[in-house]
Amino acid sequence: MRTYPRSARYVAVVATLLAAPLLGGTAHASSYGTPDIKLADSYLSGAVGSTGDPVATVTVSQSGATAAQLTVTATHTTGKSVAQPGDVTITGTGATRTVAIAAEGQGETDVTLEVTGGGGKTATTTLHYAASPSVQDAAQTRYWTGAADASAAVDLGGGYTVVGDDENNTLRLYQDQTSGAPVKTWDFSSQLGLSDDDELDLEAAARVGDTIYWTGSMGNNKDGKLEPDRAILFTTNVTGSGATAGLTFGGYYTGLRDDLVAWDQANGNRFGFAAGSAAGQIPKEANGFNVEGLEFAAGSTSTAYIAFRAPLVPPAGDGKALLVPVTDMGQLVSGSPQTATHATFGDPVEMDLGGLSFRDIRKNAQNQYLIIAGSWAADDNTEPYVLYSWDGVPADAPAKLMTVPTEYGGWEDIITVPDLTQPSPVVQLVQDDGSADLYGDGTEAKDLDQTEWQKSRTTWFTL
Numbered sequence: 001m002r003t004y005p006r007s008a009r010y011v012a013v014v015a016t017l018l019a020a021p022l023l024g025g026t027a028h029a030s031s032y033g034t035p036d037i038k039l040a041d042s043y044l045s046g047a048v049g050s051t052g053d054p055v056a057t058v059t060v061s062q063s064g065a066t067a068a069q070l071t072v073t074a075t076h077t078t079g080k081s082v083a084q085p086g087d088v089t090i091t092g093t094g095a096t097r098t099v100a101i102a103a104e105g106q107g108e109t110d111v112t113l114e115v116t117g118g119g120g121k122t123a124t125t126t127l128h129y130a131a132s133p134s135v136q137d138a139a140q141t142r143y144w145t146g147a148a149d150a151s152a153a154v155d156l157g158g159g160y161t162v163v164g165d166d167e168n169n170t171l172r173l174y175q176d177q178t179s180g181a182p183v184k185t186w187d188f189s190s191q192l193g194l195s196d197d198d199e200l201d202l203e204a205a206a207r208v209g210d211t212i213y214w215t216g217s218m219g220n221n222k223d224g225k226l227e228p229d230r231a232i233l234f235t236t237n238v239t240g241s242g243a244t245a246g247l248t249f250g251g252y253y254t255g256l257r258d259d260l261v262a263w264d265q266a267n268g269n270r271f272g273f274a275a276g277s278a279a280g281q282i283p284k285e286a287n288g289f290n291v292e293g294l295e296f297a298a299g300s301t302s303t304a305y306i307a308f309r310a311p312l313v314p315p316a317g318d319g320k321a322l323l324v325p326v327t328d329m330g331q332l333v334s335g336s337p338q339t340a341t342h343a344t345f346g347d348p349v350e351m352d353l354g355g356l357s358f359r360d361i362r363k364n365a366q367n368q369y370l371i372i373a374g375s376w377a378a379d380d381n382t383e384p385y386v387l388y389s390w391d392g393v394p395a396d397a398p399a400k401l402m403t404v405p406t407e408y409g410g411w412e413d414i415i416t417v418p419d420l421t422q423p424s425p426v427v428q429l430v431q432d433d434g435s436a437d438l439y440g441d442g443t444e445a446k447d448l449d450q451t452e453w454q455k456s457r458t459t460w461f462t463l
Contacts, residue, residue, distance in 0.1 A: 033063030035070060035117035037125045043452035044127055045145060045438075048103045048134040052142060054180040056099040056127055058090075058113060065118035067095040072115050074099075075124070079109030082131050103131030106440045130453045132438040136405040140460040142179040146172060148445035149434035150456035151292075152205040153413035154212050158242020161415050163456070164202035164214060167434060167446050169194065171236070171247065174458075176415070176428060181452070183243055191249040191336065192232060201230040203412075204294035204360075208301045210238045211250060213329060218257040219283030219290040219310070222378065226279050231257035235333045251333040259343035260306070260324065271322065271348075276311055284378040286315035292412065293358045296329075298367035298392035303327045303346060307358035310376045318355035321373065324348045349394045356386060359410065364417035367392045370427060372404075372411050385411045387427070387463065389420050401463050409433035409457060424462050431457040 037060050046053040060070045074088035082105050089100045090113075099113065111127040135141055144150065144163065152164035159176045160183075169189045172182035189198065201216040216230035235250030257277065264273035275281065276289035283290040293307025305323040312319030325346035326332070332343055356373035363369045369390040375383035385406050388398035404411050413430035433456050434446035448454050 031064050032118040032121055035060060035062040035065075035115045035121055035123040037072070037113060037115040037123050039113075039125055039127060041452060042126065042128055043130075043450045044099075044101070045130050045132070045143070045453045045455055046101055046103050047132045047138070047141075047143060048106060049138045050103075050134075050141065050143070050179075051139050052177075052179050053100065053103075054143070054145060058097050058099055058125070059095055060097065060115045060117075061095060062115075062117035062121070068093050070115050070117045072097050072113060074111055075114045076112040077109045079107050081105045082107040082109040083111065083129060085111075099127065101129055101131075103129075106131055106133040108439055108441065128450070130439045132455070133407065133440075135407050135457065135459075137459050137461070142177065142458050143455040144172070144174045144179070144182070144430075144458060145453075145455040146181050146451050148436070148438075148448070148454040148456055149432050150430045150458075151203050151412050151432050152214065153415050153430050154205050154207050155416045156238060156241055156245040158245075160242045160245060161430075162212070162245070162247065163413070163430065164205055166201045166203055166217070166432070167199070169198075169200050169202070173243075173245065175243070176458070184245075186236070186247045188234065188236070188249045192234060192252055194229060198229045199227070200232060201227065203290075203292045204307065206294040206296055206304055206362075207238070208296050208304075212236045212238060212247075213294060213304065213333070215256070215291060215294055215306075217283065217290050217292065217309075218260070219277065219288060220279070220281060222282065222284075224280040224282050228254070231255075233332060249336075251336050251338055253332040253335075253338045253343075255339075256326070256332065256343055260345075263343075263345050271313060272311055272315070282378075284310055284376060286310060286312045286319065286376055288376070290376075293361040293371075295361045295363055295369070297325060298363070302330050304329045305349070305361065307361045309357045309359065309374075312355075312357055312376060313350050318352075320350040321353045321357045322348060322350060323358070323361075347394065351390075351398055353388060353398065354386065354400070356383065359385070359412050360414050362414035362417050363392065364419065366419060366421075368417055368420045369398075370401075370414050370417045370420070371398060372414060372429070374410060374412075387461075402461070404429065404461060408436040408438075410435075415458075418463075420463070426460050426462050428458060428460050431459075433457055 074085040151166040173184040234252035239246040288310035292309040297303040353373040359372040359374040371388040390398040409431040418425035
C-alpha cells in the first residue's frame with residue numbers, strides 16, 4: 001500500500017469526498033443542470049363553476065435528477081379576481097404533469113408555474129388563462145375549444161360529434177362528454193375549389209345512412225354582399241364511428257340557392273326569395289334569406305327539408321317559420337360539381353313557432369322531430385330560444401316543450417333526438433358563441449387571436 005505524509009493523506013481524503021455523490025445517491029448541487037419546464041400549449045380556457053374544464057400539460061426535466069425529484073407549483077397570478085395560486089391544482093409525479101384551474105371570476109390572468117429541482121435550482125413558465133362566466137346547468141355543460149361558431153353538428157356514434165363552423169371551413173370531431181380541443185379535423189376546401197379566404201358559412205347538416213349533407217346559409221353576408229360560396233351543398237362519407245371515425249369527400253352542387261329563387265318566382269314570389277337574396281339585402285331580417293337547418297323527411301332518404309331562419313311568412317308580426325322540401329338530394333351531389341340536374345321541390349311547410357324561426361331541426365329513427373326556434377334577427381338574444389317537438393306530418397302543428405336558458409350566444413345545434421315518448425328525455429344542444437364577449441374584454445369570441453380561448457358551449461337539457 002502506498003503511504004502519504006499525514007497532511008497529504010488529509011488532502012486526498014477531502015478531495016475524494018468532494019468528488020463523490022452525497023450519501024443516499026443525491027448529487028452535489030454543482031452537478032445539477034438548470035431545470036426545464038415546458039407547456040404543451042401556453043393558452044388555456046375555463047369557466048366559472050364549470051365541471052370538467054380543459055387542463056394544461058407541462059413537462060419537466062433536469063440533468064442529474066429524476067423526474068420524481070422535481071416539484072411544480074403555481075407561484076403567482078396576475079389577475080387575482082380570476083384565479084389565485086391556490087386555485088391551481090397540479091397532479092402527477094413523472095415527467096408530465098397536469099395543470100387544472102378552478103376559476104373564481106370571469107377574465108384573463110397569467111399563471112406562473114415554477115419547477116424546483118435538485119440543488120434548489122428553479123425555472124418558470126407562464127400559462128395564459130381565460131375564464132368565461134358561470135352559466136345555468138353548469139354541471140351539465142362542457143366547452144369545445146378551437147372555434148367559437150358551432151353552427152352544424154352531426155352524431156358520429158360512440159359519444160363523438162362532428163361540428164361545422166360558420167367562420168371557417170374546418171370540420172371538427174369532439175367527444176360529447178369532454179371539454180377541450182377536437183380530436184380530429186377535416187377541411188375539404190380544396191375539393192370544393194375554394195381558397196383559404198373563401199367561406200362556406202356552414203349552418204346546417206343532416207345524415208342519412210353513412211352520408212352527411214352540409215350546406216351554408218345561402219344568404220348574403222351581414223353587409224348584404226353576395227357570397228356564392230355560401231350556397232354550396234356538399235356531402236361527406238362516414239367510415240367507422242366514435243374516435244376512429246373518418247370523413248371522405250363525396251360530391252357537391254352550387255345551384256341550390258338559384259333553384260330556390262327560380263322555384264319561388266315560378267310560384268308567384270310567394271316567399272320573396274328573389275328580393276331576400278338580392279345584392280344589398282341583409283340576410284337575417286324578417287324578409288331576408290337565410291338557411292339554418294337541414295333534415296330528411298320522415299321515411300325518406302331523398303327528400304330533405306331546408307329550414308329557414310329568414311324569411312318569416314309573412315315577414316311581419318308573428319309570421320310563420322318556413323320549411324321547403326328538396327326531393328332529389330342524392331342526385332344533386334352526384335358530381336364534383338354536379339351540373340346536369342337542378343333541384344326539385346315539394347310542398348312547403350309553414351310552421352307556427354310563436355313568431356320565431358328555425359335555428360335547427362333534427363329527427364330520430366322513430367321520425368320524432370325536435371326543433372330549436374329562435375329569433376330571425378342577427379345576434380339577437382332578447383328573444384327566447386324554444387324547443388318544439390313535431391311528428392313530421394306537414395299538416396300537424398308542433399308542440400312547445402321548453403324555453404332554453406340563454407346567458408350568451410345562440411343555441412343552434414341538436415346532436416341527437418331522444419325518444420320523446422319516454423319520461424324526462426335528455427337532449428344535448430350546442431351553442432354558437434362567436435359573437436359572445438366570453439372574457440369581459442370587449443372582444444367577440446370569433447375574433448380572439450388564440451384559438452384555445454375560442455369555444456362553443458354544449459349542454460344537456462331535460463325536456
